Amino acid sequence: MKSIQRRLSLGLVGTLVVVGLVLAQSSLWLFDHSLRRYLQEDLKDETQTLLTALVRGQNGVQLDERRLDPTFQRPFSGHYFRIDFADQVWRSRSLWDRNLQQPAATGLQTGLGDGPRGQRLLVYRADYQRFGQQFSISVAQDYTPILESFRRLQWLGLGLGGGALLLILLAQRYTVRSALRPLERVREQIAQLQQGRRSELDSQVPQELEPLVGQINHLLAHTEDTLKRSRNALGNLGHALKTPLAVLVSLSEGEDLRDRPELQATLREQLRQIQQRLERELGRARLAGEALPGAHFDCAAELPGLFATLGMIHRHGLKLEWQAEPGLCLPWDREDLLELLGNLLDNACKWADAEVHLSLAQEGEGYRLWVDDDGPGIAPERRDEVLGRGTRLDEQVAGHGLGLGIVRDIVEAWGGRLSLEDSPLGGLRVAVSLPGRR
């Protein structure tokens, strides 16, 4: 989609150019037309002056030079005449050696005739009868200066029009930009929302945007609320199922079954399967995935709690450390990320000898998370197998290998990638690379 600003500019420029050109050209044309009308009267007067200058002399009809306009005498003055008698043609002296074509019809000629020295002539012809003779008088006036001034006017108009257009465009750009500023602000806020840097849109917006922003905020709140409620419901379901399961597990370990080892083994195995399936499915159902655009995970705020919990669970003097750029915020749901990091770190703690290290960093658009430990690690040829284990739910073995099921679910839901590498600490590095959110 093109930007609104560009569309408005294009529309405005198009309209202004077309209207401006039509207006300018038609006003020039109207001006030209009325000027010619006006000049026609002059030319008509001139033919009449010439007519009155025709007198009967000793050698028949002749032109009284004294009555003639002096411009007719000066060569190439721009004023010319020609008088056609039945048997002869008189030309003004100003024509010098050039000829003036006799127009075919009387009145002002629509086209401009060619004159000497590149002049363009406005020609008028009138037919008269005098002294018993038919004759026609044609007068011409040089129209070039007026054409030239028209051209100048056109250039001037073009320049002025262009300048005005530029001015209007700038003004329009400014107006549109300031009118669209709230829209731009909303756009920026939505971008921030997606990067997890804010949780809702600012509701102080112009009237036109209020429903949009209101609706988006409502949707955000609604999604968050739904997620919270479904998580709560899942928690309740888990509680309702796991408590009786705890009773059964306890019973299966009880004295009464000591002497029925086969029954006990079957019971244990079935209970283990139920438990695993339950954990995994509840875990999956809890994931927010990409549902919440406003979700974010503030490393500095959340990681200390997670590390304190890990320290409480694994109490054998492990050195637990994390490292992230100050103020790093990951654009995903807090609970999802805690689940991802908690599981990875818990595994690392189980295998580590003395040290577990987490590092988080932004990499271009995306993010990378490294969980390092100084444990025994996994041989490169076995890594694919470990990663592939538990792809199907019923294959999953909790407590073995890495128990990566839920971690993989989360990473997949975010379109990320999980890989196992050598750690500089000597053990295993679990590397998670996550693409940025758009």
Add this chain to the structure above:
Amino acid sequence: MRLLLVEDHVPLADELLAALGRQGYAVDWLADGRDAAHQGATEPYDLIVLDLGLPGKPGLDVLREWRAGGLATPVLVLTARGSWAERIEGLKAGADDYLTKPFHPEELALRIQALLRRAHGLANQPQLEAAGLQLDESRQCVTRDGEQIELTSAEFRLLRYFMLHPGQILSKSQLADHLYDGESERDSNVLEVHVNRLRGKLGREVIETRRGQGYRYAGVGA
């Protein structure tokens, strides 16, 4: 050792009461959050096992209330809510350990033992050791100079309490408070009998009598 179990699911509570009783703990059981909030803060428990999904008052609120009131008793949270976000919340509310349902009874026993040892400054011991004696809590017997000595349940309970408080003078009423649950009858003569039996098995010097004050666990001299 006197424990408070707060669990509203009766069959599970029955199982846990039986298992914990076998392990020599005196256990009081409550099913309601409001009762737990009150009783946990007033009775001298050594450890509290707290379920989070309680009627009356949510377990986390009960825990927060205890901690706000300055209760330092170790609390083991028992819950079906096992997500990391919830674990962190539990820890922030003041839990000392977190066990998710379903769990193996053995796991619970180990966690309780570890938590009790830690609460008495004896962290990082696979077995309870104090002043020359090693107590095997799962088999309920004591080792002295490589020699294993069988104990009765009552002797085991008494010795465990002594060994968790080495060198401290423990009055009879304090011992009674921590060895019997709220409903048992307390008879100080019975306590004397058990102390004497322990002396008979382990040697007189293991438990000293401080006249008018109570008993003191001295161990088998370093």
